[in-house]
Amino acid sequence: MISYSIKCSASSVRRSFRLTILTLFTLAACIKYATHAYGRTEDVKLRTAFLPTPYFQKLHKLQPLPTYPREYTVNLVVAARRTDDVSWTSYLPLPNLTTLIYRWDDADAPYPSAEQKGNEAMVYHTYLHDFYDKLPDITIFVHAPQSPRDAEPFLFSSLVYTLSHLDLEQVMQRQYVNLRTSWQDGCSAWLNTNATNATWHSPEEVHMRQMFLDTFVTATGPFDVPEILAQPCCSQFAVSREAVSSVDKAEYARHIKLLSRTDLPQSIPGRAWEYMWQYLFLKKAIDCPIEWKALCKTYHVCFERAADLERFMELQHEKESLIVGWSFWTELLQPERAAAEQQRLKDIEDDISIRMALALTNGLDAGWRASLGDVYTP
Numbered sequence: 001m002i003s004y005s006i007k008c009s010a011s012s013v014r015r016s017f018r019l020t021i022l023t024l025f026t027l028a029a030c031i032k033y034a035t036h037a038y039g040r041t042e043d044v045k046l047r048t049a050f051l052p053t054p055y056f057q058k059l060h061k062l063q064p065l066p067t068y069p070r071e072y073t074v075n076l077v078v079a080a081r082r083t084d085d086v087s088w089t090s091y092l093p094l095p096n097l098t099t100l101i102y103r104w105d106d107a108d109a110p111y112p113s114a115e116q117k118g119n120e121a122m123v124y125h126t127y128l129h130d131f132y133d134k135l136p137d138i139t140i141f142v143h144a145p146q147s148p149r150d151a152e153p154f155l156f157s158s159l160v161y162t163l164s165h166l167d168l169e170q171v172m173q174r175q176y177v178n179l180r181t182s183w184q185d186g187c188s189a190w191l192n193t194n195a196t197n198a199t200w201h202s203p204e205e206v207h208m209r210q211m212f213l214d215t216f217v218t219a220t221g222p223f224d225v226p227e228i229l230a231q232p233c234c235s236q237f238a239v240s241r242e243a244v245s246s247v248d249k250a251e252y253a254r255h256i257k258l259l260s261r262t263d264l265p266q267s268i269p270g271r272a273w274e275y276m277w278q279y280l281f282l283k284k285a286i287d288c289p290i291e292w293k294a295l296c297k298t299y300h301v302c303f304e305r306a307a308d309l310e311r312f313m314e315l316q317h318e319k320e321s322l323i324v325g326w327s328f329w330t331e332l333l334q335p336e337r338a339a340a341e342q343q344r345l346k347d348i349e350d351d352i353s354i355r356m357a358l359a360l361t362n363g364l365d366a367g368w369r370a371s372l373g374d375v376y377t378p
Contacts, residue, residue, distance in 0.1 A: 300363030
């Protein structure tokens with residue numbers, strides 16, 4: 001009996017010991033995972049979230065801010081919700097800048113939207129109508145996030161950087177400049193006005209023909225609706241006073257009424273207008289500047305060829321895949337693979353940095369930029 005008790009006790013101790021070891025190992029693994037995941041999450045956030053002033057000062061040393069033969073007056077119109085943080089706008093170094101924050105879901109805001117419908121399309125039209133007789137040289141329209149979902153990595157995924165390095169001379173020359181240069185989700189043949197079936201990526205497409213007719217056809221007689229509407233997404237752009245004034249003030253008021261009376265879901269009119277601004281200001285159904293040329297002329301980020309920009313984006317996508325695809329279990333169970341992925345990530349980031357530095361250096365050369373010609377000719 002004593003021997004059996006001793007054996008049972010020893011067995012219990014061993015089980016308890018194993019359980020304790022397993023618990024400690026699991027706890028340690030969880031702590032490591034939580035710490036690493038938090039660090040990785042914070043790392044991803046740091047790559048995309050607001051970058052503090054000292055960082056931008058370093059970037060500005062690498063790429064000086066544009067200079068102009070005269071000072072332009074600029075209004076920045078920000079379409080925001082009541083809870084959106086727009087403090088980043090205070091860091092913008094644009095000359096003679098006036099920032100107007102439109103809270104489209106707050107009727108008591110200093111700059112409220114005419115109606116709480118149509119998202120940024122209503123905000124932009126409210127401004128275009130109300131400021132029609134007191135426009136600055138240039139108006140820039142943006143969303144509230146400093147690093148929006150459509151932010152471009154070659155512009156450091158930052159609206160502060162994007163707007164700080166926007167070449168206002170290009171805006172004056174071209175009259176209307178989409179802040180986005182990438183053709184993804186917008187070019188070169190994006191929305192077909194003859195579409196009859198809705199798709200998950202373009203639910204607005206089936207409504208485009210009627211919306212276009214309602215918006216732009218005011219006279220009787222035949223009118224050809226463009227079959228294709230296309231430009232880089234996503235309703236962030238700069239436009240000159242001349243372009244805004246080329247449209248009658250009454251038209252902006254009529255557009256506001258159309259947006260306020262629509263029975264379409266809230267998001268549809270805003271999505272539709274993403275691909276109609278170029279028609280409003282330029283009377284062009286398709287406005288798709290060549291990506292690498294537009295990037296160089298608009299922001300002075302000058303890759304030598306289209307292939308160089310394509311390679312940069314390939315590396316960027318691979319980098320994002322490595323970051324998103326990281327797994328605690330891979331690191332725990334396949335440490336060699338995890339180490340190889342970490343090294344690959346470092347190599348990619350080094351390669352991206354070198355390519356970016358070269359593009360910024362090229363952008364300092366006004367002759368280089370001028371040699372590209374216009375942004376539409378291959």
